[in-house]
Amino acid sequence: MKEKLSEEIMALRAAKEFQDGNIINLGAGIPNLCAMFIPEGRNIMFESENGALGYGGIIMVDEFEKVEIQHIDAGGRYFLPKEGMSFFDMGTSLDLMRGGRLDITCLGAYQVSAKGDLANWAIPGDISVGIGGGMDLVYGSKRVIVIMEHVTKNGEFKILNECTYPVTGKKCVSVLVTDIAVIEPTKEGLVLKEYAPGWTAEEIQKLTEPKLLLADDLKEIEL
Amino acid sequence: MNKVLPSFEEAIAGIPDGASIALNNWGLAGGPQNLILALRERGVKDLTVMTQNFMYTPFPEEVVVMPFMLLPQMRKLVAGFFAAASRYADTTNLPSEFIEKEKELEKEVIGHGNFTAVLRAAAGGMGPFYSPVGIGTTVEEGREKRNFDGKEYILFSPLQPDFAFVRADKADRYGNLTYNGTCRCLNPVLAMAAKTTIVEVDELVEPGEFSPEEIVTPAAFVDRIVVNEVGGRGSYEYTMKKLHELLSIPEVRGAIIGAAKKFVDDGEDN
Numbered sequence: 001m002k003e004k005l006s007e008e009i010m011a012l013r014a015a016k017e018f019q020d021g022n023i024i025n026l027g028a029g030i031p032n033l034c035a036m037f038i039p040e041g042r043n044i045m046f047e048s049e050n051g052a053l054g055y056g057g058i059i060m061v062d063e064f065e066k067v068e069i070q071h072i073d074a075g076g077r078y079f080l081p082k083e084g085m086s087f088f089d090m091g092t093s094l095d096l097m098r099g100g101r102l103d104i105t106c107l108g109a110y111q112v113s114a115k116g117d118l119a120n121w122a123i124p125g126d127i128s129v130g131i132g133g134g135m136d137l138v139y140g141s142k143r144v145i146v147i148m149e150h151v152t153k154n155g156e157f158k159i160l161n162e163c164t165y166p167v168t169g170k171k172c173v174s175v176l177v178t179d180i181a182v183i184e185p186t187k188e189g190l191v192l193k194e195y196a197p198g199w200t201a202e203e204i205q206k207l208t209e210p211k212l213l214l215a216d217d218l219k220e221i222e223l
Numbered sequence: 224m225n226k227v228l229p230s231f232e233e234a235i236a237g238i239p240d241g242a243s244i245a246l247n248n249w250g251l252a253g254g255p256q257n258l259i260l261a262l263r264e265r266g267v268k269d270l271t272v273m274t275q276n277f278m279y280t281p282f283p284e285e286v287v288v289m290p291f292m293l294l295p296q297m298r299k300l301v302a303g304f305f306a307a308a309s310r311y312a313d314t315t316n317l318p319s320e321f322i323e324k325e326k327e328l329e330k331e332v333i334g335h336g337n338f339t340a341v342l343r344a345a346a347g348g349m350g351p352f353y354s355p356v357g358i359g360t361t362v363e364e365g366r367e368k369r370n371f372d373g374k375e376y377i378l379f380s381p382l383q384p385d386f387a388f389v390r391a392d393k394a395d396r397y398g399n400l401t402y403n404g405t406c407r408c409l410n411p412v413l414a415m416a417a418k419t420t421i422v423e424v425d426e427l428v429e430p431g432e433f434s435p436e437e438i439v440t441p442a443a444f445v446d447r448i449v450v451n452e453v454g455g456r457g458s459y460e461y462t463m464k465k466l467h468e469l470l471s472i473p474e475v476r477g478a479i480i481g482a483a484k485k486f487v488d489d490g491e492d493n
Contacts, residue, residue, distance in 0.1 A: 049335065050249045050408045061480050064470045069463050070404030072250035078480060087404055089411040089439075090275065091343050094336040098356060117359075127325070129332035131362070132276070132304040136336035139356045170359040 002203070004150075004179035005196050005221070012037040013221055014106055014147050014177045018044055025049065025097070025137055027107030028075030030147045032058065034106055045084075047102060049074040049133040051093045056082030074133065097133065098140040105141035107134065109148045111163045114210035116173040116185030118146060119165035131168075138169035150178035150207050157209040159183070159190070180204055182221060189213050194221040225396045227427060227448045231261035234421050234449040238262065238386055241298070243271035245342065245384035245413045248278075248290050251466055253406030255388035255423040256288040256457035258449070262388075263292060271299040273342075273384050275335055275409050279308030279317065281478075286465040288457065294321050299329040301382065303338035333362055337379055339412060344381035346415035351380045387417030391440065392459075394424045395431075398445025399438045403459065407439065414444045421447045425458050 005013070011033035018024060018034070020042040026032050035058060038044050045054040052073065059066050059078045067078045096102065111119040118138055121130045138144050151158055159176070175193075176183040181204045182194035192201055192212045197220055205212050228234045235258060238244070244262070248254050274290045277300055284292065291308070309322050333341075336356050344352055353376035357363055367378040389410045391400035400422060402410060414420045427450050451458040469475050 048405070050405050052405050059480060061477050064476055064480055065467075067466065067470060067480065068404070069250065069252040069459065069466055070406050072252075072405050076250065087402070087407055089407055090335070090409045091339050091412045094339045098336050122361075126307065126310060128307040128310055129302075129305045129330065131332060131334040133335040135334045135356050135360060135362065139336075166361050167359060 002198050003196075006179075008033060008036075009223060010147050010177055010179055012223060013182065014145050015039065016222075017143070017145055017175065018042055018104065022103040023047055023053070023101060024104045024106065025102050025141070026075075027105070027134075027137075029108045031106040031108060031145075032075055032077065047093070047096065048079075049090070049093055049097065049137075051088045051090055052079070052085065053088070053096075054082060054085045056080035056085070094133070094136055097136045100140050100142065102137070102141040104143045104145060105137040106145045106147065107137065109146045109158070110165050111158050111160055112146055112148070112173055112176055112185075113159075113163045114161050114185070114190055116171045117163050118144070118168045118173050119163040120168050122166045124165060134168045138172040143174040144172050146173050146176045148176070148178060150180045150204070157207070159208045159210065161210050180207070183212070184215075186213075191215050192218060194219055196221055226398050226445060227396050227450065229449075231257045231423075231449055232265075234258065234423075234447050235261045235265065238265070238267055240267055241269045241271075242267065242385045243273060244386045244388060245273035245417055246290055246388040247390060247409040247413060248274045248276045249408045250405065251282070251287045252403075252459055252462050253390055253408050253410065254287070254289060255390040255421075256462075257451060258388040258421060258423050259288050259290065259292060260457075263296065266296065268296055269298040270296050271301065272297050273301040273382065275303040275338055277302045277304070278306040279311055279321075281311065282469075286469065287462060294324050294328070297324070297328060299331070301331045301333075301338070303333065303335035305330060305332045333357070333379075337362065337377075339409065341379050341382035342384075342409075342412050342416040344379070345383035346412065349381060351378055353377065354379055382416070384413070384417040385419065387413035387420045389414045389420055389422045389440075389445075391422050391424045393426045393428050393433070394422055394445070394448050394450075395428050395433060395442075396448070397430055398422070398442035398448060399430075399433055400424070400440035400445065401433065401437055402439055411440050414440045419446050420444055421449070423449055423451060423457070425451050425460075
């Protein structure tokens, strides 16, 4: 069994996409970990859908004494205040998201299709309707970075010709970071840009339903 | 002018069976906990509840009161996000009536942006409008679509709640409001959208104590005000104290602060 990238390493790779001055929304789960790996010298403002911009670090378990109930993010974690931080109502927040002010949205997924469709809010058979802000984020953000395991725990494809789960948005994924590859959806199809150390394009293809195109500059993921 | 009422019971007076009630739900604070308790106490039926997040909470009622507790009194839900309690069935001792009720409940779940937008349209007295969000998804099912300049949109109608239960931080007796951190959230939108806006606050200040610049919701949008007991149930102080009591238990701590981590296993991303 070849080694796959850890959650932290996936977050580290995704965070390399963050540019100085970007306004970024991080989804719950692995995307949230990206905040710990901002490339040095880049000043990022994080936005939380419930109405906060430019807040400080997420409070970790061993610093629980610092938790204040009125400083909660969209994923239910608590943050530290920071200079330049602002609070606003959810109407303003959704305008910010839908209106195109986010440079990057980073979120998880159940499935991604060959065309870059994203499915991340519903599991067939569950009566939940977990849409939340996902559709707004993928509609309005300039770039959508998806971070997810390449296949399910049972080894089923998560990168498919067509999503079989309800979609969050069509043709919205800009780049996909998995635990074995970095893939970019293009008009021609999914382009394999980078592979995890020790993995070959053939091995990644076996775990991917659509045919992968190989980037001219295909390379090992730089960390 | 004095909109302050002496009790939660009086603050919710006149809410009939079948009423629609909008309220904020995001995290432990920022929700109108004592107004919810009063409504449950009165046992009003067939409610339409409008909230951005409708979900079961693993926190005991002594810690936080959330809209989910109104489920047995509800006929319909309009929301941006709905996570079924049945998803957590193995971790809860929830009465079976809740599980049954959430299955049969009429639900209209349209995502946070569209949900916020229909409330704002009502707040501003606007008519139906077109949204670009939800195209190609289940949200467009049963709704009129239209193409403008080569781009598709979905038609939505304004949503005006009969009542909004608003949780603000401070109020003066005219009804000017300020909020606290992320507890602001949907509250200012709800205050503007409803026919009747009922506000739960921690502190009443004298008119003139607020700087006009700091007021977030102006008095015109507020009808009734009720003040939490200092340090009493539902106040920030109380909720903070309860949260930190839970955080002092090492086994529970990770589940509360490391919630994001836990969700990874469920594949939950919103």
